[in-house]
Amino acid sequence: MTLSLEGDMTEFLKIGEGEIAYDVTGEGPLVVMVPGMGITRNTYRFLAPALAAAGYRVATTDLRGHGESSLGWDSYTRTDTAHDIAALIEHLGGPAVVVGHSFAGGAATIAAAQRPDLVSALVEIGPFTRPQKPDLGGLLRNGHHRRGMTRLMGAGLFRSVGLWKSYLDHAYPGVKPADWAGYLSALDEDLRRPGRMGVVSTMGMSAPTDAGAHLGGIRCPALVVMGTRDPDWADPRAEADGIVAGMPSGLGEVVMIEGAGHYPHAQYPAEVAAAMLAFLKERTRA
Structure with a gap:
């Protein structure tokens, strides 16, 4: 099954005993885009062509144990993903702008801190970058948040594709992409392969303490x-502001996408x- 962006050829980078799948489109300054857990690089099927058309060379990659990347890795932490990001940038010829969504937002933070020679700018989309404190009040006040967390935790605990798809439906409040049915069907097929939901569960249970540090x-x-309307936080703006507050002064900024859930890029x-x-206009020469 091909999960790459339409028209792009899947390539593979060997890292240790495993392989990371990626594809590249466009010409110009390098942008490396990494999806969150439980999805594939096809999540960037709309955003990647827009950046390529604007004059960037865009690489989209699958996480370990996802999509066309291999299974059987020793571990699946954000730090591991950060090392994979750095390896891909070195392979493609950096530096690069790194875009990380959700789980990979934390990984992108680690890559930027550990390899400043390779990461020229950082974009985090709906990122899990800080350790989360239990917010019982937020769960009680915000039914959208409560329902999202219940489905998300259930999918990880029971390794259930059905509960994961239910979470995704909730995480796309309001408008959904025109190809939603086909996208969800392909993702269902991918996640039902042996071992895939086990990886999702492992990633979901890992706290982003390494990223926060x-x-x-x-x-x-x-x-x-x-x-x-991101259901993963009772107050999405407060979480975004908290992430920026943890960065060195003057480096971070926040953009809120009105009406979007956990997948604003889609x-x-x-x-x-x-x-x-x-954001990139003054920071790269496209």
């Missing part, structure tokens, strides 16, 4: 993109692309 160590400009790709291009 590196927030203050980044040296490049950073953009945090958050949907106003729900509102034009708005996310505009925000990213404005």
Whole structure:
């Protein structure tokens, strides 16, 4: 099954005993885009072409144990993903702008802090970058948040594709992409392969303490993109502001995408692309 962006050829980078799948489109400054857990690089099927059309060389990659990347890794932490990001940038010829969504937002933070020579700018979309404190009050006040967390935790605990798809439906409040049915069907097929939901569960149970420890160590400009209806937080704006507050002063900024859930790049790709291009305009030469 091919999960790469339409028209792009899947390539593989060997790292240790495993392989990371990726594809590249466009010409110009390098942008490396990494999806969150439980999805594939096809989540960037709308955003990647927009950036390529604007003059960037865009690489999208699958996480360990996801999509066309291999299974059987010793571990699946954000730090591991950060090392994979650095290896891919070195392979493609950096430096690069790194875009990380959700789980990979934390990984991108680690990569930026550990390898400032490779990461020129950082974009985190709906990122899990800080350790989360239990917010019982938020769960009681915000039914959208409560329902999202119940489905998300259930999918990880029971390794259930059905509960994961139920979470995704909730995480795309309001408008859904025109190809939603086909996208969900392909993802269902991918996640039902042996071992895949086990990886999702392992990633979901890992606290982003490693990422949070590196927030203050980044040296490049950073953009945090958050949907106003992201169910993963009782107050998405407060979480985005908290991430920026953990960065060195003056490096981070926040853009909120009105009406978007946890996947603003797929729900509102034009708005996310505009925000990213404005952010990158003064930081890269496209």
